[in-house]
Amino acid sequence: MDLLITYDVNTTTPEGQRRLRQVAKTCEGIGHRVQKSVFEVVCDQVQRLRLEARLLEIIDADNDSVRIYQMNHGAFELARHLGAATDPDHRGPLIV
Template identity: 70%
Template sequence: MELLITYDVDTTTPEGERRLRRVAKICEGIGHRVQKSVFEVVCTPPQRLHLEAHLQATIDPTLDSVRIYHLDRGTFHTAKHLGAAIDAAHHDPLII
């Protein structure tokens, strides 16, 4: 499955800055960063459940927002990039 993950973490406190770093690391562990707070992810349904559980346990639901969009298979290959866009290799091994 293909997912587009976006997030907005409140960073007005040191705790918020730590949450932001943790959310970014979680997303970096499974997907490709295409903008500062936007990741493209190719994963299996169990991986998605694990990802959602990690994110839910990390964010402050009263201050932070994470959006996960489930996309049709092949959407990333048909995306049109303008400007200094990153062409993420979604089906290559992800090296961390």
């Protein structure tokens, strides 16, 4: 499945800054960063459930927000890029 993950972590405290780094590192471990707080992920159902569980462990649900959009298969290949953009190989190996 193709997922678009966006997040907004409250970084006004040192704890929030730590959570931001942990969310980013977790997403980097499974997908491609396409903007500062936006990742494109190709995964299976088990990987998605593990990702969601890990993100729930990290975030402060009262102050942080993570949105996960399930996209149609192949949606990333149809994305139009304007300006300085990355063009990751979503179906190839992910090197962390």
